[in-house]
Amino acid sequence: MLRRTVLGAAALPLLGGLARPALAQNAPVKVAFLGTLSGPAASLGNQLRDGWLTGVKHLEGRLGGRPVETLVLDDELKPDVALTKIRAALERDKVDFVVGVVFSNMLQAIFRPVTESETVLITTNAGPSTYAGRGCNPFMFTTAYQNDQPHATMGQVAQEEGYKRVFILVPNYQAGKDAVNGFKSRFKGEVVDEVYVPLNQLDFSAEVARIAALKPDAIFTFMPGGLGVNLVRQYRQAGLANIPFLSTFTVDEATLPAQQDAALGFFTAATWAPDFPGEASQRFVRDFEAAYNYVPGNYAAQSYDAALLIDSALKATGGRTSDKPALRAALEKADFPSLRGRFAFGRNHYPVQDFWLCKVVKRPDGKFATATVRKVLENDTDPYAGECRFRG
Amino acid sequence: MSGLFLVQLLNGVQLGVLLFLVAAGLTLVFGVMHFINLAHGVQYMLGAYLAASLGIWTGSFWLGLLLALPLSLAAGLLLEFLVFRHLYDRDHLSQVLATFGVILFLDEAVRALWGSAPLPVPQPEGLGSIVLMPGLLYPVYRLVIIGAGLGVGLLLWLLVERTRMGMLVRAGASNAPMVSALGVDIRRLFTIVFGFGAMLAGFGGALAGPVFAVVPRMGDTVLILAFVVIVIGGIGSIRGAFLAALLVGLVDTLGKAMLPDLLRLVLDAAPARQAGAALASMLVYLLMAGILAFRPAGLFGGVRA
Known part of the structure; x- marks a missing residue:
């Protein structure tokens, strides 16, 4: 396909100009979806993938009028695997877009090859600070958020609720430390204790006993995946549920099927929740659950939005992906009906959006x-956006 | 503070007891058959998955636990028949490779069957909580785990020291060809020991389900700690495994609970937290290194091997 386009453009500029729109209309848009689809974190990757596929389905299998071909790639949570598969997608399959990406370290692995080949990269979950400030790139967009923002949202909640003494519990790795900094950026009260646990912690009984002894006004925690399942359950069993449980990525649609009643009434910060009003959002939830038999979380909604975003941009460029500046300008407009309602990109291609306090509930269907619960931050820009200057 | 210490002590004993259930089977298989079974942690995971699924199916955690035992035994025997039996005469490298393959295979199989999300586990019914310190409910179920572990320890000791089967196991451990020459079917003995070890690991997993998350690969972390336990206790020794398991459980739990506070006496709060957390995760391995430096065969190693 590339050879034909080059021939058309170089040897027969006139004819090429006529032929290309027709070609663009018929040839499929190739999209590589990369997500963690195996191992303990696979439920997150599944959410991203199924959200994307629902978006494509709602667009009747076409993006900007062109049929879509999605290559679903599993990064296995191994940077080298992610890199190998993305290289093949770029060089052999010549994909037009790369979407998905659950974890920041997977993004770090594929970032350079994708952006250097001038392929548009749209992350639908990972949003590290690395690419939000000085390291920003014109070919990367995210429909999720910058990682600090949900933690900062919870800090704001703790501040507004007037909590004086907060206990912080996070895993002992970079994202855990980022969570603490994000939370503290808006919470000005006393942190009675910060506890760092190993990433493979099995039992939280020691920490739970410590919380009971210190009697804080609230706890803030970031415990993704299986960690969160253990913590929530043991927190509830210990009778501590009367101490408000403020969390990020700990109680959400990926872990609730296991936590169930134990997580009822616990708080989290999100850009979207399945109870969002509006027909588009409700239709998404309805169709998603009918197709995949589980509740979509904000992970899925962010991926769904990525499909709408690409569709809107391709409509604006007449289906063409070859004119990179035009494609980028069209993406930057973010002219699509996001499930979140208002949606705009900041100068660093990270969204400027609202953040919500959410609470775990049991729906009538069980x-x-x-x-x-309420909107906490309105039109929030991430703290790194100001440092972003696109080169070239 | 004494209430908090008591709770942490109980937590440590409870972790130790769960480790013992896994380590007991591991040390028996290793000690008696000289067979390295990395897939032992997978049997722990299988026990947890079986108990959780059966608990959901029957609507009762206890029934699920009860039904999971024969199924864990059957799974262990099946694995022994299909894979491990053919490895007894091979060297340790083949055993490690093959059993590691079993880990990969079963981890993926569990994920394919049950999905990658943590499994909802029915909570044990009929048990409440007691107040050991103000503001903290301590689930009685955790005391039941401790009781069950101590009971299994006692039972194992009686089995190994006081029964004919136990005598054969001990004899097989010291000189298998001789036992075989005396007319004992050593292969059958090995199969029984293996199945029993798998059942103990499954029992440990089933007990752990309501407390820990039931997720794919949950056995891997436990397996590493179980190896630490049997190395500290002395390979092949049930008594050693029991003491070492309690030691590891207590050191790990109390280290995590106390170390950051202790370090705060000499360091600032922030580095004390970071260093404390890092050091607490190392403590178990430091303990192992320390014990091996003075007793290279472990606490009870060499007594019988």
Whole structure:
């Protein structure tokens, strides 16, 4: 396909100009979806993938009028695997877009090859600070958030609720430390203790006993995946549920099927929740659950939005992906009906959006989901956006 | 503070007891058959998955636990028949490779069957909580785990020291060809020991389900600690495994609970937290290194091997 385009453009500029739109209309848009689809964290990757596929389905299998071909790639949570598969997608399959990416370290592995080949990269979950400030790149967009923002949202909640003494519990790795900094950026009260646990911690009984002894006004925690399942359950069993449980990525649609009643009434910060009003959002939830038999979380909604985003941009460029500046300008407009309602990109291609306090509820059909409590941050820009200057 | 210490002590004993259930089977298989079974942690995971699924199916945690035992035994025997039996005469490298393959295979199989999300585990019914310190409910179930572990320890000791089967196991451990020459079917003995070890690991997993998360690969972390336990206790020694398991459980739990506070006496709060957390995760391995420096065969190693 590339050879034909080059021939058309170089040897027969006139004819090429005529032929290309027709070609663009018929040839499929190739999209590589990369997510963690195996191992303990696979439920997150599944959410991203199924959200994307629902978006494509709602667009009747076409993005900007062109049929879509999605290559679903599993990074296995190994940077080298992610890199190998993405290289093949770029060089052999000549994909037009790379979407998905659950974890920041997977993004770090594929970032350079994707952006250097001038392929548009749209992350639908990972949003590290690395690419939000000085390291920003014109070919990377995210429909999720910058990682600090949900933690900062919870800090703001603790501040507004007037909590004086907060206990912090996070895993002992970079994202855990980022969570603490994000939270503290808006919470000005006393942190009675910060506890760092190993990433493979099995039992939280020691920490739970410590919380009971210190009697804080609230706890803030970031315990993704299986860690969060253990913590939530043991927190509830220990009778501590009367101490408000403020969390990020700990109680959400990926872990609630296991936590169930134990997580009821616990808080989380999100950009979207399945109870969002509006027909588009409700239709998404309905169709998603009918197709995949579980409740979509904000992970899935962010991926769904990525499909709408690409569709809107390709409509603006007449289906063409070859004119990179035009494609980028079209993406930057973010002219699509996001499930979150208002949605715009900041100068660093990270969204400027609202953040919500959400709470775990049991729906009438017996399934567990998060539900919005109130808006905490409005039109929030991440703290790194100001440092971003695109080169070239 | 004494209430908090008591709770942490109980937590340590409880972790130790769960480790013992896994380590007991491991040390028996290793000690008696000289067979390295990395897939032992997978049997722990299988026990947890079986108990959780059966608990959901029957609507009762206890029934699930009860039904999981024969199934864990059957799974162990099946694995022995299909894979491990053919490895007894091979060297340790083949055993490690093959059993590691079993880990990969079963981890993926569990994920394919049950999905990658943590499994909801029915909570044990009929048990409440007691107040050991103000503001903290201590689930009685955790005391039941401790009781069950101590009971299994006692039972194992009686089995190994006081029964004919136990005598054969001990004899097989010291000189298998001789036992075989005396007309004992050593292969059958090995199969029984293996199945029993798998059942103990499954029992440990089933007990751990309501407390820990039931997720794919949950056995891997436990396996590493179980190896630490049997190395500290002395390979092949049930008594050593029991003491070492309690030691590891207590050191790990109390280290995590106390070390950051202790370090704060000499360091600032922030580095004390970071260093404390890092050091607490190392403590178990430091303990192992320390014990091996003075007793290279472990606490009870060499007494019988």
